[in-house]
Amino acid sequence: MQSVMVPLFLSLKVAIWATLINLVLGIAFGWYLSQKRSFFRQVLDVLATLPMVLPPTVLGYYLLVLFGNQTGLSQWLETNFGFGLIFSLNGAIVAAVIVTFPLVFKPARAAFESVDEQLQQVGWVLGVSKTAVFFRVFLPLAWRGIMAGVLLGFVRALGEFGATLMVAGSIPGKTQTLSIAIYDAVQAGQDSEVNQLVLLISVVCIVVLVLAYYFSPKRA
Amino acid sequence: MQSVMVPLFLSLKVAIWATLINLVLGIAFGWYLSQKRSFFRQVLDVLATLPMVLPPTVLGYYLLVLFGNQTGLSQWLETNFGFGLIFSLNGAIVAAVIVTFPLVFKPARAAFESVDEQLQQVGWVLGVSKTAVFFRVFLPLAWRGIMAGVLLGFVRALGEFGATLMVAGSIPGKTQTLSIAIYDAVQAGQDSEVNQLVLLISVVCIVVLVLAYYFSPKRA
Amino acid sequence: MIFDINIQKKLVSASRTFMLDTQVCSHQDQVILFGPSGVGKSLTIKCIAGLLTPDSGGIKIKNRVLFDKEKNINIVPQERHVGYILQNYALFPHLTIEQNVGFGLNRKGLFNTVSRDNRENIYHWLDRFQITDLARQYPGQLSGGQQQRVALARALIIEPEILLLDEPFAALDKKLRIHMREEVKELQEELKIPLMLITHDEEDIKAFSADLIEFTSLKQVPKESF
Amino acid sequence: MIFDINIQKKLVSASRTFMLDTQVCSHQDQVILFGPSGVGKSLTIKCIAGLLTPDSGGIKIKNRVLFDKEKNINIVPQERHVGYILQNYALFPHLTIEQNVGFGLNRKGLFNTVSRDNRENIYHWLDRFQITDLARQYPGQLSGGQQQRVALARALIIEPEILLLDEPFAALDKKLRIHMREEVKELQEELKIPLMLITHDEEDIKAFSADLIEFTSLKQVPKESF
Amino acid sequence: ATITVSAAASLKEVFQEIGQKFEQAHQGHKIDFNFGGSGSLLQQIRHGAPVDVFASADLANMQAANEGGFLQNNRQTNFVKNELVFIVPAASKLKLETLNDLQSDEVKRIAIGNPSSVPAGRYTETALKKAGLDNALKEKTVFTQNVRQALEYVANANVEAGFVYGTDAKILADKVKVVFNVDLDKPVIYPIAVIKDSKEPALAQQFVNYVLSEESRVVFDKYGFARP
Ligand SMILES: Nc1ncnc2c1ncn2[C@@H]1O[C@H](COP(=O)(O)OP(=O)(O)OP(=O)(O)O)[C@@H](O)[C@H]1O
Ligand SMILES: Nc1ncnc2c1ncn2[C@@H]1O[C@H](COP(=O)(O)OP(=O)(O)OP(=O)(O)O)[C@@H](O)[C@H]1O
Ligand code: MOO
Ligand SMILES: [Mg+2]
Numbered sequence A, B: 001m002q003s004v005m006v007p008l009f010l011s012l013k014v015a016i017w018a019t020l021i022n023l024v025l026g027i028a029f030g031w032y033l034s035q036k037r038s039f040f041r042q043v044l045d046v047l048a049t050l051p052m053v054l055p056p057t058v059l060g061y062y063l064l065v066l067f068g069n070q071t072g073l074s075q076w077l078e079t080n081f082g083f084g085l086i087f088s089l090n091g092a093i094v095a096a097v098i099v100t101f102p103l104v105f106k107p108a109r110a111a112f113e114s115v116d117e118q119l120q121q122v123g124w125v126l127g128v129s130k131t132a133v134f135f136r137v138f139l140p141l142a143w144r145g146i147m148a149g150v151l152l153g154f155v156r157a158l159g160e161f162g163a164t165l166m167v168a169g170s171i172p173g174k175t176q177t178l179s180i181a182i183y184d185a186v187q188a189g190q191d192s193e194v195n196q197l198v199l200l201i202s203v204v205c206i207v208v209l210v211l212a213y214y215f216s217p218k219r220a
Numbered sequence C, D: 001m002i003f004d005i006n007i008q009k010k011l012v013s014a015s016r017t018f019m020l021d022t023q024v025c026s027h028q029d030q031v032i033l034f035g036p037s038g039v040g041k042s043l044t045i046k047c048i049a050g051l052l053t054p055d056s057g058g059i060k061i062k063n064r065v066l067f068d069k070e071k072n073i074n075i076v077p078q079e080r081h082v083g084y085i086l087q088n089y090a091l092f093p094h095l096t097i098e099q100n101v102g103f104g105l106n107r108k109g110l111f112n113t114v115s116r117d118n119r120e121n122i123y124h125w126l127d128r129f130q131i132t133d134l135a136r137q138y139p140g141q142l143s144g145g146q147q148q149r150v151a152l153a154r155a156l157i158i159e160p161e162i163l164l165l166d167e168p169f170a171a172l173d174k175k176l177r178i179h180m181r182e183e184v185k186e187l188q189e190e191l192k193i194p195l196m197l198i199t200h201d202e203e204d205i206k207a208f209s210a211d212l213i214e215f216t217s218l219k220q221v222p223k224e225s226f
Numbered sequence E: 001a002t003i004t005v006s007a008a009a010s011l012k013e014v015f016q017e018i019g020q021k022f023e024q025a026h027q028g029h030k031i032d033f034n035f036g037g038s039g040s041l042l043q044q045i046r047h048g049a050p051v052d053v054f055a056s057a058d059l060a061n062m063q064a065a066n067e068g069g070f071l072q073n074n075r076q077t078n079f080v081k082n083e084l085v086f087i088v089p090a091a092s093k094l095k096l097e098t099l100n101d102l103q104s105d106e107v108k109r110i111a112i113g114n115p116s117s118v119p120a121g122r123y124t125e126t127a128l129k130k131a132g133l134d135n136a137l138k139e140k141t142v143f144t145q146n147v148r149q150a151l152e153y154v155a156n157a158n159v160e161a162g163f164v165y166g167t168d169a170k171i172l173a174d175k176v177k178v179v180f181n182v183d184l185d186k187p188v189i190y191p192i193a194v195i196k197d198s199k200e201p202a203l204a205q206q207f208v209n210y211v212l213s214e215e216s217r218v219v220f221d222k223y224g225f226a227r228p
């Protein structure tokens, strides 16, 4: 049992961190894109979507090159923040964020674009600051679309393994997440272990989806 | 050059078919889920989302078992429809549909739920059939969210390789899609070919995203 | 009997329950509902249009049964053939004025394109309501009074068998109000269709030779009694 | 001079260009705008509230410059301190009536919760407008007249320095209309704030001792002239 | 101290057992294993992954590591040998005795690791070329991304035959049966080496020595790995 709990815990850590980061960055980016149609913003949208078209393993390869010691990035992070990416859970989180980012910001953008602009204007006229109007009017009205994306992102982060494997490796107890463990077990032909692990990850997924459902606002 | 065009063509075939199927099934399913909140519908939602949590290779393994020669399914399809799944492009399409389905139906559901119900009622009162009101009122008003999901699905289908590889194999000229070719090239350390292929798939992705942008409705 | 309506509906929401209980019986083909804000005028008209299903009772107009709880009759909105104007207009935001007005002329088609046959008809109505130059605009680009006229045109163009108008002239200036009132009256008299009008405007009451139904606020029951 | 407004704005849309060109100068602190549908009354008021930026001209109210194209002054809506009621109410659909009315009382907070201090104030206004029992409802559950009163309460509770009311009583029955009119008049006289009212109702014109500004439709220029 | 050992996926079970024994014998020390395809492991090392020991499933990848200057003292040692075997599904009734029998019409699909990236595929290709069958069988081959995928195809009876390592076939002994061992000119050799940047070179060398020891030999035998 213990051997199962460790990968589960690592997976949850990756998925939850990735989701939190996406919740902030994805919403902010989706909001930014929704505010104005411009060539520049559209280019940003496409660039942020591009990683999705690559097979995750290939994306992982690029991340490896990017984070590796050939660019200064890794060393800079390491010396300044004591924050390694290769072979560490941090790397797995970064990989998960990049893989799931489009899943979050695209639906968020669409949801923001569908909100009635007049309502935000009314908020301003009532003397409420732009930030406050964003949190009190726009965000709740776009919430349904945002949540759809965030949930997709969470589930995908939980299941992500191609890019993670490349960047973070598969070190039991350190970077071997549940999905990598499943992959390994399938490779090793350990059928009963595979079923056990798949059941576990499915239960986690179901619990999260059901919780999200109960906390989502009812239709007016 | 020819060696590149064939996988590209196969990739596009898979992605376009998967997108068309999702466009119909994903929208229909999202619509169905949006119509009423019920335990049963929520269960369906979660079940359709579950494949996303599995590493694609593992999902591919399950599909292999399901479609393979051990269950009767494959033989039945083969004899009755001349429609094989294993080692065929059909299998790649089915795998891509299953992998991308949640990306399409979840944002669609959210978008449908955000449409003002009163407008559909007004359509009915004007004597217009339910189907026509769906196509003329609901669909256009939810279009933004739907498109976000469909684009995500297309891009993901283009990049999908884990499940595809398992089900459809990697038969050059027959089932070796662009993303599988990229993976192969990365594994074989053929750096210049990798870059060439990645550039190609990125260009395809960019073209589609930009086209979608120009055909999407402007904000009112 | 032209209007024979007797419906009950309980609307429960947080901390409040509203009990709709309407009786309207009239031999005249023009009926005006009036009374204080929030007594249930709009809800009544919504029930007649088929957008709200009463808990009990029946709706019969010109001997056509639209709803009967006991006999389990509930005609779908599509088959009631009413011209209904909502208090908040509810125009389709994604369609031009032309497409909005022509919406009900195409009952089966899956597209919002306006056919050539219909266009003439649509422009006829736009002309009548003095909004021809708005044909290609979207509802969001219209003034309040312009929107209201579009809503009227959209409801009347389908040649309904019943007219249900919920404060249809409230956003219009005096001159326009007189004009539109005449238009509606003419149409009603020409087609001889039953008309039910909600209004707070005494001029309306004077202009129509209608049966006046006053709604009082008595029917609102405090929550405790349920 | 209390109202000193001179603004121009060109609105271009498919197949139509609307040219807004408004001059309002008045020494009185009550001004009523009236005139036909679609001449630009609502747009004018929107410019004053800061939701639409004129192409040229200036807006000065009670010697406070809100907008001046030449001096490049354009006060943001948050700083204009206006009580503004839109023709279509624009209530926040996701908030209860209580939260809607209290929205402007909390200018910085990121949540829509109603603090205890504010609650008393909110209920005071709900009482005045006879909508106390709706406090926990959502806008979608309200009648037209009820929504209009919520919009009024939401705009007035923030103690604005200018009142901009766009047909604020149009959906109310006669009795309520008189009552609300009195409320607004009282408030205006008490706080001595400039009031600008758009209305089609002659009773309003009679009740207020306001400067009457008639909008004529002359300013609408055909497309060709641009 | 702790060292990280990057090892080919096919070594997973056997290395885990050896690792446990090593940890028991060297109290206070810990081994983190990182299993993956030999090619991926090499890429990770190239880009600065903190690896102490590298065990590859083929000589080519180790060669590349050596040429890149990643090996300590440019030293590598071969530690096991694997067999390339020809397998069919356990329930298969086909009579296949030599490579030539693959030309039979009853054999519709053959699973082979992709020669461009999978060592096992390369070995298979060489063997087929030698038998003069590579062109004749081209239409029937399904390339797989690694050896285990070929194994799965055979185990699920989606192909009539496949080529995998002997150790792989042993894992699913109940689902596949080995028909014969394929003769190879160059044997399937697994090399191991200490990485130059290792922070614990002494412990890393100790582990390599342990892998080469007779104690480990017993474990390798159990999993079907031969002496090099
Ligand atoms: N969905 C709902 N849930 C609960 N109560 C509702 C709902 N819809 C309407 N009500 C209540 O029903 C009552 C009647 O509403 P209705 O819209 O019929 O009023 P009305 O007579 O048209 O008033 P007005 O003249 O202001 O338009 C109102 O008090 C309203 O609060
Ligand atoms: N976004 C826009 N684009 C183009 N034209 C617009 C836009 N918004 C409003 N207009 C036009 O501006 C004109 C003035 O609108 P406004 O809402 O100010 O009219 P109004 O005087 O308030 O009329 P009413 O009494 O009907 O409410 C209208 O003719 C309208 O069609
Ligand atoms: O373990 Mo390998 O590198 O797939 O032969
Ligand atoms: Mg009403």
Ligand SMILES: [Mg+2]
Residues within 6 Å of the ligand: C143, C144, C145, D041, D042, D043, D087, D166
């Ligand atoms: Mg107006």
